[in-house]
Amino acid sequence: MRSSxxxxxxxxxxxxxxxxxxxxxxxxxxxxxxxxxxxxVTPDPVQLAFLAPGVIWVAALLSILMSLNSFYxxxxxxxxxxxxxxxxxxxxxxxxxxxxxxxxxxxxxxxxVAPLIGVLFDINWDANKxxxxxxFLGTPSxxxxxxxxxxxTLGLRNGGVLLTLLVLPLFIPxxxxxxxxxxxxxxxxxxxxxxxxxxxxxxxSIMLAPFAGAAAMKIAID
Amino acid sequence: xxxxFQTFQDFIDMGGHGFxxxxxxxxxxxxxxxxxxxxxxxxxxNKKELVKFYRKLTDREQRLAxxxxxxxxxxxxx
Amino acid sequence: xxTWFYQLASPKWFYQFSTRLLPWFRWxxxxxxxLGLALGLLxxxxxxxxxxxxxxLYIHVPAAFMGMFAYVVMAITGAIGFVWRIKMAHIVxxxxxxxxxxxxxxxxxxxxxxxxxxxxTYWIWDARLTSFLILxxxxxxFMALHNAFDDKKTADRAAAVLAIVGLVNIPIIHFSVxxxxxxxxGATISKFEKPSMDADMLAALLVMLAAYQFYFLTALMQxxxxxxxxxxxxxxxxxxxxxGNNS
Numbered sequence: 001m002r003s004s005x006x007x008x009x010x011x012x013x014x015x016x017x018x019x020x021x022x023x024x025x026x027x028x029x030x031x032x033x034x035x036x037x038x039x040x041v042t043p044d045p046v047q048l049a050f051l052a053p054g055v056i057w058v059a060a061l062l063s064i065l066m067s068l069n070s071f072y073x074x075x076x077x078x079x080x081x082x083x084x085x086x087x088x089x090x091x092x093x094x095x096x097x098x099x100x101x102x103x104x105x106x107x108x109x110x111x112x113v114a115p116l117i118g119v120l121f122d123i124n125w126d127a128n129k130x131x132x133x134x135x136f137l138g139t140p141s142x143x144x145x146x147x148x149x150x151x152x153t154l155g156l157r158n159g160g161v162l163l164t165l166l167v168l169p170l171f172i173p174x175x176x177x178x179x180x181x182x183x184x185x186x187x188x189x190x191x192x193x194x195x196x197x198x199x200x201x202x203x204x205s206i207m208l209a210p211f212a213g214a215a216a217m218k219i220a221i222d
Numbered sequence: 223x224x225x226x227f228q229t230f231q232d233f234i235d236m237g238g239h240g241f242x243x244x245x246x247x248x249x250x251x252x253x254x255x256x257x258x259x260x261x262x263x264x265x266x267x268n269k270k271e272l273v274k275f276y277r278k279l280t281d282r283e284q285r286l287a288x289x290x291x292x293x294x295x296x297x298x299x300x
Numbered sequence: 301x302x303t304w305f306y307q308l309a310s311p312k313w314f315y316q317f318s319t320r321l322l323p324w325f326r327w328x329x330x331x332x333x334x335l336g337l338a339l340g341l342l343x344x345x346x347x348x349x350x351x352x353x354x355x356x357l358y359i360h361v362p363a364a365f366m367g368m369f370a371y372v373v374m375a376i377t378g379a380i381g382f383v384w385r386i387k388m389a390h391i392v393x394x395x396x397x398x399x400x401x402x403x404x405x406x407x408x409x410x411x412x413x414x415x416x417x418x419x420x421t422y423w424i425w426d427a428r429l430t431s432f433l434i435l436x437x438x439x440x441x442f443m444a445l446h447n448a449f450d451d452k453k454t455a456d457r458a459a460a461v462l463a464i465v466g467l468v469n470i471p472i473i474h475f476s477v478x479x480x481x482x483x484x485x486g487a488t489i490s491k492f493e494k495p496s497m498d499a500d501m502l503a504a505l506l507v508m509l510a511a512y513q514f515y516f517l518t519a520l521m522q523x524x525x526x527x528x529x530x531x532x533x534x535x536x537x538x539x540x541x542x543x544g545n546n547s
Binding site: 148152153156157158159162165166168169170172173176177180197201204208212215216219220222 | 382434437438440441444445448449454457458461462464465466468469472473475476477479480483
């Protein structure tokens with residue numbers, strides 16, 4: 001069981017890395033979107049520091065949303081998914097493996113790059129650490145929830161826009177607690193509650209999302 | 223059970239909040255009535271569509287039958 | 301009991317049964333609305349704090365409740381259809397979506413209009429309004445997903461999964477929005493608290509709630525009937541019903 005999941009994760013990563021540069025896009029998107037805000041709102045450091053938690057979280061959320069497609073669409077179109085299911089691999093394992101691979105390829109780089117954005121937005125080091133930690137706890141949930149939406153829209157003509165519509169409302173709890181943890185850290189109040197809830201959301205999505213994703217995947221393949 | 227408002231003018235005015243009260247009631251009225259009529263008409267329009275659909279279906283069946291029939295007769299002639 | 305359940309699951313039986321039921325439901329809905337409006341607009345006293353704006357609540361609160369209720373019905377019937385592959389359950393589930401979206405939209409609009417004299421602004425990021433905005437998005441997502449598939453069976457099943465995922469998420473979303481709201485606005489806005497309810501106000505509210513409930517059933521039935529016609533077009537009884545002959 002463990003080894004098959006490992007093999008699946010390796011497969012997913014190799015599939016995505018094969019299309020060389022595509023996994024860089026979400027990261028680049030994250031950097032560009034966040035750097036648009038000072039241009040659109042104000043270069044004033046005080047206000048930027050105030051905006052930063054929200055900006056970082058919204059941008060991270062959109063990057064994850066963008067990255068989902070490359071893990072599913074091609075695999076579905078080339079028939080790889082169907083083969084896996086026919087070979088008796090459970091849909092839950094596939095969704096889990098894809099989400100883990102997705103997080104390793106997209107989520108983890110976001111966590112690593114986040115302090116850089118924090119520096120650009122002039123937030124203090126404590127808030128920066130919490131930004132990393134909250135992204136570390138929150139982005140896996142986003143990958144898992146997103147995979148449900150992705151499985152539902154597999155094979156649809158304009159699935160991309162639809163995916164946004166389906167998934168963004170479900171992202172809201174993660175967004176609220178993630179951004180608020182960073183905000184709390186920035187003004188020096190207690191943030192452990194928010195992080196605990198992010199952790200709880202992660203556990204919940206690990207338990208439930210693979211079921212929903214597998215059910216949706218089966219519908220698309222049948 | 224007593225009427226709350228003394229005059230019709232009071233009723234329209236709603237203690238100065240008439241605009242808000244009547245706007246929201248108007249929205250609800252239009253929304254609910256509109257949807258009621260829409261969902262009621264849906265059956266009718268679907269029935270009309272289906273009439274066309276069945277006409278096409280029977281037309282095709284008849285054409286097919288005719289086609290088969292001419293084929294049969296030609297075979298007989300040969 | 302079980303035979304009744306099986307009959308309910310048959311589109312033909314439901315269509316014929318609802319043909320008899322529908323006029324009754326329409327009359328009951330209309331009468332309840334008339335009674336509710338009379339009680340709410342003419343006879344009920346007003347809250348001393350909110351004045352006559354409290355009358356908006358007679359149409360706002362039931363709309364909000366029904367918006368939630370319709371989502372629960374949609375998700376549960378969707379789940380029933382998904383697990384036991386009952387066609388009728390899917391038809392009901394799909395038909396719930398647009399009625400529920402209408403209720404949610406009305407709750408949002410009336411809430412905003414109520415907010416203007418109460419808060420001084422049409423929109424406020426109040427926990428309840430925000431939750432309902434998100435609920436409205438969930439409805440939109442459900443309808444968009446169902447429309448995106450060409451095959452109705454696939455659409456039904458996919459939409460059912462989404463509805464169940466949404467149902468699991470609604471409490472979480474609601475909780476997080478409440479939490480977020482208290483964090484950011486504290487106690488400055490507590491005007492959505494229940495006005496002191498007199499018996500006549502409560503009566504008006506309950507009658508309106510019943511009226512909305514019956515409206516929901518009536519509109520749902522009408523939509524379900526229209527949906528049945530389209531989906532069962534290849535079965536003999538629909539053709540007989542529509543064309544009036546048995547060819």
